[in-house]
Amino acid sequence: xxxxxILLIVGGGIAAYKACELVxxxxxxxxxxxxVLTEGGxxxxxxxxxxxxxxxxxxxxxxxxxxxVEMGHIQLSRQADLVVVCPATADLMARMxxxxxxxxxxxxxxxTDKPVLAVPAMNVRMWQxxxxxxxxxxxxxxxxxxxxxxxxxxxxxxxxxGRLPEPEAVLAAMQAQLAPSPPASLPLxxxxxxVLVTAGPTHEPIDPVxxxxxxxxxxxxxxxxxxxxxxxxxxxxxxxPVTLPTPPGVTRVDVETAREMAAxxxxxxxxxxxxxxxxxxDWRTADAPAHKLKKDGSGTPPPLALVENPDILATLCRDPRxxxxxxxxxxxxxxVIAHAVAKRxxxxxxxxxxxxxxxxxxxxxxxxxxxxxxxGVDSLPEMPKDAVAQAIVARIAATLAATxxxxxxx
Ligand code: C5P
Numbered sequence: 061x062x063x064x065x066i067l068l069i070v071g072g073g074i075a076a077y078k079a080c081e082l083v084x085x086x087x088x089x090x091x092x093x094x095x096v097l098t099e100g101g102x103x104x105x106x107x108x109x110x111x112x113x114x115x116x117x118x119x120x121x122x123x124x125x126x127x128x129v130e131m132g133h134i135q136l137s138r139q140a141d142l143v144v145v146c147p148a149t150a151d152l153m154a155r156m157x158x159x160x161x162x163x164x165x166x167x168x169x170x171x172t173d174k175p176v177l178a179v180p181a182m183n184v185r186m187w188q189x190x191x192x193x194x195x196x197x198x199x200x201x202x203x204x205x206x207x208x209x210x211x212x213x214x215x216x217x218x219x220x221x222g223r224l225p226e227p228e229a230v231l232a233a234m235q236a237q238l239a240p241s242p243p244a245s246l247p248l249x250x251x252x253x254x255v256l257v258t259a260g261p262t263h264e265p266i267d268p269v270x271x272x273x274x275x276x277x278x279x280x281x282x283x284x285x286x287x288x289x290x291x292x293x294x295x296x297x298x299x300x301p302v303t304l305p306t307p308p309g310v311t312r313v314d315v316e317t318a319r320e321m322a323a324x325x326x327x328x329x330x331x332x333x334x335x336x337x338x339x340x341x342d343w344r345t346a347d348a349p350a351h352k353l354k355k356d357g358s359g360t361p362p363p364l365a366l367v368e369n370p371d372i373l374a375t376l377c378r379d380p381r382x383x384x385x386x387x388x389x390x391x392x393x394x395x396v397i398a399h400a401v402a403k404r405x406x407x408x409x410x411x412x413x414x415x416x417x418x419x420x421x422x423x424x425x426x427x428x429x430x431x432x433x434x435x436g437v438d439s440l441p442e443m444p445k446d447a448v449a450q451a452i453v454a455r456i457a458a459t460l461a462a463t464x465x466x467x468x469x470x
Contacts, residue, residue: 061231062090064238067140067172069165070110072100074215075147075181075224080105082146082227083113089231092116094140098165100149122164133164137172142238145169147181147224148206150192156204157195176204177237179230184220200311207233207305208312221303229305236308248292249457255293256331256383257285258338258372260300262318265348266364274339278302280389280427281337283449285310288335291453296328300338318344318369325372329379333456335387336373336409344369377408385459387411387452393418400432410434413452431455 066086070079079095086093095110095118107118122133137143145152145165152165156178161167169176178199186192187209196206207230210223225233259281263271278299285297286307295310298321306312313328315321318340325334343366353362373388388409390400393416400414411433428442431452440451 061086061235061238064091064141065139066091066093066234067096067137067143067168067174068093068114069096069098069143069145069152069168070101070105071098071145071147071149071152071165072103073147073149073181073224074104076101076104078181078224078227079146080109080113082144082230083110085227085231086234087114089235094119094136096120096136096165096168098152098163100151119164122167133167134171137168138174140172140174142234143169143172143174143176144179144230144234145176146179146230148178149180150182150186150189150195153178153180153195153199153206154191157198157202175237177233178204178206179224179233180206180209180222181224182209182222183214183216184218184222187222188220205233205237205306205308208303211303225305233305233308249461250288250291250293250453253293253332253460254330255285255288255295255456256298256325256328256334257281257288257295258298258300258321258325258334258336258340259285260302261339262300262321262341262369263316264318264341264344264369266345267349267351267353269352272341272343272345273301274341276300276302276339278304279425280445280448281335282307283445284335284337284452287446287449287453288333288456291457293333296331298324298328298338300340317341318372322370322372322375325376326379329381329383331383332460333385333387334376334383335389335452335456336376337389338372339391340372341369343367371407373409374407384463385410385456387413387456390414391417397430397432397437400430401437404432 070076093114094116095114097107097120111118155166156169161170199206209221210225211221212223213219260278261274261276263273265271282304285295289295289309297310297312299314313324315324346365346367386409390403390412392399396414396416400412404412414430427445427448429440431438
């Protein structure tokens with residue numbers, strides 16, 4: 061981030077206090093930051109605080125003639141390398157999506173020709189409201205990177221998605237956005253390809269408040285989606301319930317249950333490659349009542365009848381629209397390779413990436429994988445999940461390049 065220039069728009073929400081910490085981190089990373097404080101934002105933090113932390117004047121109004129003469133709001137919006145909206149409130153995102161320019165912040169956002177990163181923070185119901193869902197989709201379609209909020213307890217006392225991601229995570233997203241793109245003369249290895257990735261666990265409801273889940277964090281699948289996008293692919297990431305930010309350039313479809321994931325995978329076809337990393341629940345409850353199950357005082361728990369979920373990977377492998385290359389994952393605790401070889405045949409996948417989850421791989425950041433294909437087993441050393449993702453994406457690119465003419469992967 062050295063010498064990059066950031067324009068930080070601070071919206072009006074309680075999470076605005078975290079913007080102060082973000083300013084400190086941006087300065088520490090060697091970048092210059094100029095803050096714009098909305099009228100709402102000024103109810104939560106002061107221009108003085110942001111000016112002191114950023115060591116730059118803070119802009120608050122469109123009608124400041126002195127600034128207009130010296131700089132002009134158009135110039136202010138364009139001299140930055142990246143525009144960050146943090147916190148991005150529901151109201152601010154609605155006005156951004158509608159193209160309204162009725163204050164300094166929204167005018168700058170409409171005038172800028174630089175990448176925009178929005179970091180939402182709001183009450184869980186406001187985040188899940190159809191209007192906000194629509195506005196976020198509109199913003200993403202028009203090229204704004206909208207981070208996923210964190211899930212947790214909120215200042216208003218409710219629980220769910222809507223918390224501002226921690227400032228360190230926002231800084232990491234900014235760094236990813238500012239990473240130099242490779243020279244245009246080097247064609248990206250997955251340019252023109254559509255890569256479909258599933259990631260995370262699924263939640264199978266027992267009743268309206270309880271569910272069956274597993275320990276998958278989604279990190280490996282998200283890393284693969286990010287690496288495929290960085291390699292130039294159009295990426296659809298079908299994500300189970302996880303709290304990770306969407307990797308830059310990735311189209312994310314959030315689902316909860318295995319059946320929703322199966323439908324989202326079908327809806328995303330056709331694709332050139334499918335990488336099915338999700339830890340899909342094998343079973344769901346036979347029927348989830350609409351009301352919360354209660355103890356009846358008899359001491360006998362209610363029966364929990366399970367039925368099998370669709371096997372998304374096996375179904376995709378039999379589909380007439382089967383992608384040319386289908387990669388499955390196998391999480392095993394014993395006899396890792398033998399089980400994975402059998403799984404490859406049973407499911408009809410081209411490759412199975414097997415990992416030993418007897419340690420703390422699920423939820424952890426490192427992974428040791430074996431890639432099983434028709435030719436045999438390729439065992440990679442233990443490495444961070446990001447590096448595993450890059451290795452898998454490089455292998456995918458090489459395979460597609462080698463089979464471009466006959467369309468049959470090795
Ligand atoms: O059979 P198992 O769950 O171990 O297989 C793992 C692989 O199959 C993963 O690629 C996972 O995404 C996929 N899978 C699936 N649908 C299921 C179960 C697993 O797509 N119902």
